[in-house]
Amino acid sequence: MSQVALELKNVKKTIGKKEIIKGLDLTINQGEVYGFIGPNGAGKTTTIRMVVGLMKLSGGDIKILGKSIQSEYKEAAKNIGAIVENPELYPFMTGWQNLMHYARMYEGITKERIKEVVSLVGLEKVINDKVGKYSLGMRQRLGVAQAILHKPALLILDEPTNGLDPAGIREIRDYIRDLAVKDNVAVMISSHLLSEIELMCDRIGIIQQGEIIQERSVRGDDEAEDAGLKVILDVEQSVQAEEILKESGLTVEKESDKLIVELNRKDIPNVVKQLIENEILVYGVTPVKATLEDQFLELTGGNVIG
Numbered sequence: 001m002s003q004v005a006l007e008l009k010n011v012k013k014t015i016g017k018k019e020i021i022k023g024l025d026l027t028i029n030q031g032e033v034y035g036f037i038g039p040n041g042a043g044k045t046t047t048i049r050m051v052v053g054l055m056k057l058s059g060g061d062i063k064i065l066g067k068s069i070q071s072e073y074k075e076a077a078k079n080i081g082a083i084v085e086n087p088e089l090y091p092f093m094t095g096w097q098n099l100m101h102y103a104r105m106y107e108g109i110t111k112e113r114i115k116e117v118v119s120l121v122g123l124e125k126v127i128n129d130k131v132g133k134y135s136l137g138m139r140q141r142l143g144v145a146q147a148i149l150h151k152p153a154l155l156i157l158d159e160p161t162n163g164l165d166p167a168g169i170r171e172i173r174d175y176i177r178d179l180a181v182k183d184n185v186a187v188m189i190s191s192h193l194l195s196e197i198e199l200m201c202d203r204i205g206i207i208q209q210g211e212i213i214q215e216r217s218v219r220g221d222d223e224a225e226d227a228g229l230k231v232i233l234d235v236e237q238s239v240q241a242e243e244i245l246k247e248s249g250l251t252v253e254k255e256s257d258k259l260i261v262e263l264n265r266k267d268i269p270n271v272v273k274q275l276i277e278n279e280i281l282v283y284g285v286t287p288v289k290a291t292l293e294d295q296f297l298e299l300t301g302g303n304v305i306g
């Protein structure tokens with residue numbers, strides 16, 4: 001059974017008079033990849049800084065494997081691996097030397113463990129090259145290797161895709177999923193661009209102005225897939241049809257002669273029936289799934305400038 005790796009309960013942060021985080025609740029299980037998405041200034045970094053103990057909470061509590069970051073800091077913190085700002089890497093040393101150097105800060109990290117993480121992040125071929133020669137993507141991998149050396153239950157990556165090209169993002173996606181599956185690590189990834197991390201996450205939480213405004217599964221959730229569907233209706237009398245649908249309380253947009261209606265899949269037959277009963281001629285019904293990106297833009301009012 002999967003254990004809860006991270007739990008935020010009613011977490012608040014006030015700086016001066018400004019309430020930056022307004023009572024966040026969030027749970028991430030072991031082996032789960034959680035996308036923490038929000039526009040710039042939404043409060044992602046502030047939340048993460050509290051989780052890793054870089055900033056005090058104004059209210060609520062944060063637990064890592066059941067240990068409170070406030071009352072049992074040491075116990076809680078040893079279960080965290082994080083890259084919050086850029087990973088600290090020495091360019092004049094090889095990847096291996098960097099990891100060895102870092103390993104000395106912890107007790108009991110063996111060379112076998114270092115080899116294991118190198119292979120997990122797929123750096124075997126370049127591990128003896130100087131880090132100064134690494135691409136941004138490789139440095140990112142080495143940073144992750146460094147962050148997971150001590151086998152944390154929770155890995156936190158703040159905007160790991162920043163500055164990476166699509167190939168680099170794909171690379172991250174592959175090894176992050178591997179980490180979650182093979183090492184049962186819970187991963188929290190923040191980003192202001194949903195599209196970049198959607199594919200590597202099991203669940204997504206959208207934060208705006210210090211509040212989670214939506215949380216949803218990304219994979220295998222039929223009900224979630226059915227919700228938020230848009231249906232394009234091609235009808236003869238679009239003006240009357242629009243009125244009828246609006247009277248039933250549906251959200252309808254008109255685009256040239258076509259109507260775009262927000263529906264759940266299971267309601268499509270009823271809507272078509274209603275139109276027919278009102279003698280509207282229906283030529284076509286095309287469901288288009290609203291992508292998460294559309295929903296995100298809708299929810300956050302399109303404020304995703306990076």
Ligand SMILES: Nc1ncnc2c1ncn2[C@@H]1O[C@H](COP(=O)(O)OP(=O)(O)OP(=O)(O)O)[C@@H](O)[C@H]1O
Pocket residue numbers: 015018020038039040041042043044045046047192
């Ligand atoms: N030390 C501080 N003093 C005052 N306001 C702050 C402080 N730190 C953050 N804020 C404010 O809190 C809000 C949340 O900032 P935060 O950096 O957590 O957002 P974010 O979602 O991580 O955004 P970004 O993607 O830009 O990093 C912003 O409005 C920011 O101006």
